[in-house]
Amino acid sequence: xxxxxxxxxxxxxxxxxxxxxxxxxxxxxxxxxxxxxxxxxxxxxxxxxxxxxxxxxxxxxxxxxxxxxxxxxxxxxxxxxxxxxxxxxxxxxxxxxxxxxxxxxxxxxxxxxxxxxxxxxxxxxxxxxxxxxxxxxxxxxxxxxxxxxxxxxxxxxxxxxxxxxxxxxxxxxxxxxxxxxxxxxxxxxxxxxxxxxxxxxxxxxxxxxxxxxxxxxxxxxxxxxxxxxxxxxxxxxxxxxxxxxxxxxxxxxxxxxxxxxxxxxxxxxxxxxxxxxxxxxxxxxxxxxxxxxxxxxxxxxxxxxxxxxxxxxxxxxxxxxxxxxxxxxxxxxxxxxxxxxxxxxxxxxxxxxxxxxxxxxxxxxxxxxxxxxxxxxxxxxxxxxxxxxxxxxxxxxxxxxxxxxxxxxxxxxxxxxxxxxxxxxxxxxxxxxxxxxxxxxxxxxxxxxxxxxxxxxxxxxxxxxxxxxxxxxxxxxxxxxxxxxxxxxxxx
Ligand SMILES: [Fe+2]
Numbered sequence: 001x002x003x004x005x006x007x008x009x010x011x012x013x014x015x016x017x018x019x020x021x022x023x024x025x026x027x028x029x030x031x032x033x034x035x036x037x038x039x040x041x042x043x044x045x046x047x048x049x050x051x052x053x054x055x056x057x058x059x060x061x062x063x064x065x066x067x068x069x070x071x072x073x074x075x076x077x078x079x080x081x082x083x084x085x086x087x088x089x090x091x092x093x094x095x096x097x098x099x100x101x102x103x104x105x106x107x108x109x110x111x112x113x114x115x116x117x118x119x120x121x122x123x124x125x126x127x128x129x130x131x132x133x134x135x136x137x138x139x140x141x142x143x144x145x146x147x148x149x150x151x152x153x154x155x156x157x158x159x160x161x162x163x164x165x166x167x168x169x170x171x172x173x174x175x176x177x178x179x180x181x182x183x184x185x186x187x188x189x190x191x192x193x194x195x196x197x198x199x200x201x202x203x204x205x206x207x208x209x210x211x212x213x214x215x216x217x218x219x220x221x222x223x224x225x226x227x228x229x230x231x232x233x234x235x236x237x238x239x240x241x242x243x244x245x246x247x248x249x250x251x252x253x254x255x256x257x258x259x260x261x262x263x264x265x266x267x268x269x270x271x272x273x274x275x276x277x278x279x280x281x282x283x284x285x286x287x288x289x290x291x292x293x294x295x296x297x298x299x300x301x302x303x304x305x306x307x308x309x310x311x312x313x314x315x316x317x318x319x320x321x322x323x324x325x326x327x328x329x330x331x332x333x334x335x336x337x338x339x340x341x342x343x344x345x346x347x348x349x350x351x352x353x354x355x356x357x358x359x360x361x362x363x364x365x366x367x368x369x370x371x372x373x374x375x376x377x378x379x380x381x382x383x384x385x386x387x388x389x390x391x392x393x394x395x396x397x398x399x400x401x402x403x404x405x406x407x408x409x410x411x412x413x414x415x416x417x418x419x420x421x422x423x424x425x426x427x428x429x430x431x432x433x434x435x436x437x438x439x440x441x442x443x444x445x446x447x448x449x450x451x452x453x454x455x456x457x458x459x460x461x462x463x464x465x466x467x468x469x470x471x472x473x474x475x476x477x478x479x480x481x482x483x484x485x486x487x488x489x490x491x492x
Contacts, residue, residue, distance in 0.1 A: 006344055010302025013195060030246075033291030034190065034254040040289030046076050055288055056082045062203055062229060062294035073203075073229060075292025077188065080260055083207070086267055086280035098132050098165070098268060100275045101438065111140060111434025115396050118435065119450040122387035123443065125180075125217050127158030131210040132167055132268055132275065135222070138439035139366060139391060141431035144171035144226045145272050150337050150429050152366055153222040154389070154443075160211040164264065166284045168207045170271040172226040175201050175323070175339060177425060179370050179387050181218030184211040187296045188287045190252025196220075196370055197423060199322070199339070200298035201230055207267065207284040208296070219387055221368045223427045225337055230323040233338075238307060244322045248303040251295050259283040299323075301341055301370075301423060309349045317342075317356070317426070330430045335363075340426040342374065344419040354418075355408045358399030364433040365392045365426055372422025377401060377454075382447060384424075390450075394432045401454040 035041055040055060042048045051057045055078040062073035092099050126134060134157035142149015151172070161167065176183065176199060183194040187208040194200045195213075202208055212218060232244060259265075260282035267284060269276045299322065307319050320340045327336035347354045355375060367374075367390045377384040377400070384390060392398040400408065440446060447453075 006302045009197070010300040013198065013300055013302070031291060031293045032251060032295065033289070034252075035289040036254040036256050037288050040078050040254070041291055042078075051078050053078075053288065055079060058082050060205065060292070060294055062205075073292075073294040075189070075290050075294040077287045078289040080256070080258070080286035080288065081282045083284060085282065086278045089269060089271075089276035089278040092268065092275040092277050097129070098162075098275075098277070100270065101133060101136050110436055112436070112440060113141075113393070113432050113434040115393055117390070117392055117396050117398055117451050117454075119384065119390040119447045120388050120439075120443070120445040121382075121447060122385050123154045123156060123219065123389075123445060125158060125219055126156045127217055130157050130159040130161045131155070132161070132270075133157075134218075136438050136443065137436050138389070138443070139433050139435045140224075141364075141429065141433050142226055147172075147227050148336075149226045149431060150427070150433075151222075151224040151226070152427055152433070153224065154219075155222060156217070156219040157210075157212070158217040161209050162266075164259075164283070165266045165268065166207040166209050167268045168205055168270070169202075169224065170205060170269055171273065172224040173201055173203045173229055175199060175223040175225065175230065175337075176220060177222070177368065177370065178218060178220040179368070180220065181216040182213035183218055184213045185209070185296075186211070186255075186285055187252060188285060189290055189295050190255040192250075192252050192296055192298050194298055197302055198298055198300045200296060201323075202296045203229065203294055206296055209285070221389070221425075221427075223337055223339065225325050227327070227336055228325050230325050230337075230339070233318075233321045233324045242305045242307055243320075244299060244304055249297045249299050251297045254287060254289050255285075256288050257283045257285045260286070301343065304341060304343055306343050306345045308345055308347070309352070312349050312352050314347075314349055314352065314354065314356075327430050334430050336429055336431065338426070338428040340428055342419060342422075342424040342426075344417060344422065346415060346417050348415045350413060352413070353408055354413070354416075355400045355404055358397065359392075360395050360397050361392070362394055362430070364394050364429050364431060365398070366390070366428075366433060367392075367424060367426045370423040370425065372419065374422060374424040375404075375418040377404065382449075382453065388445070391433060391435065397455075399455075402457040402459070405458065 033041055039052050042052055047057045058077045058079060060075045060077055063071060134155045136154045138152055138154050140151035178194055178196045185192045185208050187206055192200055265280050265283055267278045267280055309315060317340055321338050322341055323339045324335045325337045327334050369384060369386045371386050374384050
């Protein structure tokens with residue numbers, strides 16, 4: 001999969017979209033409008049005394065009313081019945097086939113913040129369960145009740161959600177990264193088909209139903225954002241195009257069901273980390289028209305216009321940011337969550353150690369692999385594999401394993417393409433990310449030898465220029481001899 005092939009495949013995926021209801025035109029944050037029936041949207045005002053065609057008007061606010069204009073997100077929905085029309089919510093018992101796998105009654109307490117580097121073997125498929133029950137909270141930080149933090153999930157489902165059910169998260173926006181299988185998602189605002197190599201974002205509160213496409217099991221990753229919303233990163237000196245371009249995001253067209261007589265739907269709500277259910281006598285998917293800038297959207301990673309060094313050294317991985325969610329409390333340029341990808345790309349930097357450098361980061365780095373082999377890590381069994389994951393927490397050292405270092409530091413540096421057929425990604429957060437009990441133990445996928453295998457075998461190449469002719473072992477002895485080897489350093 002060369003860069004060009006990657007784009008060609010994205011174009012093919014776009015053409016396959018003909019059978020679904022996708023609108024291709026979306027600068028994020030721009031107001032869009034969509035009518036499934038002509039005239040469903042009122043002209044010139046949002047809330048006329050009587051909405052067109054006997055519809056109800058409902059406003060969906062994704063930010064505070066008073067958020068600044070360039071951050072304000074809302075949509076106006078014109079629907080057959082308003083979403084308030086349902087019976088009381090009741091907690092979903094743990095015994096239910098729809099319950100959450102990772103309920104979180106004392107949310108802040110069940111994250112284990114540990115400084116070890118962690119890596120997981122590929123997560124299993126689960127053919128028995130549907131979307132809600134398939135959500136495994138693996139890591140995260142913060143608290144949805146405080147609208148602060150993130151949750152990271154692995155999902156693996158083998159069945160569609162039952163008919164006449166819908167789900168929403170009151171806790172945050174879901175950024176969904178399919179690794180296997182296609183999600184056929186009906187949202188209040190229309191349908192979205194999301195395949196591996198595509199991602200989608202379903203903002204907080206929007207109701208949806210997940211069906212498996214062609215009965216194929218699904219598996220993937222989710223980042224839930226408890227605060228704010230994703231946006232495109234600023235491009236600075238790069239200019240007005242590159243990375244993910246706003247023109248490539250896709251949103252659904254309005255599409256509705258008429259089901260409001262002698263019918264019963266179950267609405268599931270993830271709220272404060274717990275799951276609730278309510279019955280209602282009409283479908284939640286009855287929005288005939290909508291307009292606004294708060295909507296679900298998807299993006300094909302094959303369209304990402306990758307930038308990199310054409311002289312020496314490689315830029316920080318932030319150059320691969322697809323979407324970012326700023327954390328205003330942590331200072332300018334700091335994100336509560338960045339979604340970063342590592343696409344196939346040319347490496348041409350001269351006199352440069354081309355893999356990622358050894359690194360400690362104030363940000364936490366959770367990585368996953370959609371397909372192929374990541375260029376900085378050994379692949380195959382026991383390595384970093386598709387459907388697996390890794391976590392390098394705040395200030396936990398990480399970097400290439402021994403084999404990668406030895407090869408990259410001695411190889412001839414001809415232009416080379418890396419990441420062919422591969423797509424790794426990173427959820428990066430300023431927060432210290434903790435791991436759940438499921439992530440540490442229940443899933444039984446943690447590679448206990450990860451650190452030992454990766455960095456234990458690293459060789460000492462140090463040769464003390466002042467002790468000419470000593471072997472590595474002797475040089476090491478010299479360093480540890482208790483003598484002060486400090487000297488004045490020049491700036492390099
Ligand atoms: Fe790093």
